[in-house]
Every structure is written in C-alpha cells, then in structure tokens.
Amino acid sequence: MARLQAVPKTKQVGYYSDAYKLEFILPKFDMYRRLLAGMLAEHFVRPGTYTETQAVALGRLLLRENSQAIFGV
Numbered sequence: 001m002a003r004l005q006a007v008p009k010t011k012q013v014g015y016y017s018d019a020y021k022l023e024f025i026l027p028k029f030d031m032y033r034r035l036l037a038g039m040l041a042e043h044f045v046r047p048g049t050y051t052e053t054q055a056v057a058l059g060r061l062l063l064r065e066n067s068q069a070i071f072g073v
Contacts, residue, residue, distance in 0.1 A: 001043050014062030
C-alpha cells in the first residue's frame with residue numbers, strides 16, 4: 001500500500017516474477033491479482049478514498065496499461 005501512495009501510479013508495473021519457466025508465471029500473477037484486489041478494497045474503497053470504478057481503473061493501470069506503455073507491448 002505504501003508504494004501505491006508514494007510512487008506515481010503511471011510509473012508502477014504491478015507485477016514481478018522470478019519464474020524460471022513460463023508456466024510458473026500464471027499462478028504468481030493470479031496470486032498478485034487477488035492480493036491487489038483485496039488491498040484496493042480494504043484500504044481504498046472501504047474508507048471512501050476511491051470509488052469501486054476508480055479502484056478497478058487503478059488495478060487495470062497496474063496490471064496491464066502501464067506495462068503496455070512502458071515496454072511498448
């Protein structure tokens with residue numbers, strides 16, 4: 001949560017993996033996605049900092065759009 005508050009949202013790539021094989025990446029990505037969803041709900045939506053729509057947009061930014069923009073994918 002501290003990283004989301006300290007680093008500009010457009011400069012973050014929301015996933016890191018040390019997977020040695022391609023098939024190891026999907027379970028780690030799924031775990032990260034679940035943890036991110038819970039953290040956004042608990043620390044941003046419930047206190048009223050973000051609406052659900054804003055939290056989903058932030059999740060999409062971290063999980064997909066930033067990577068596309070940064071790496072040109």
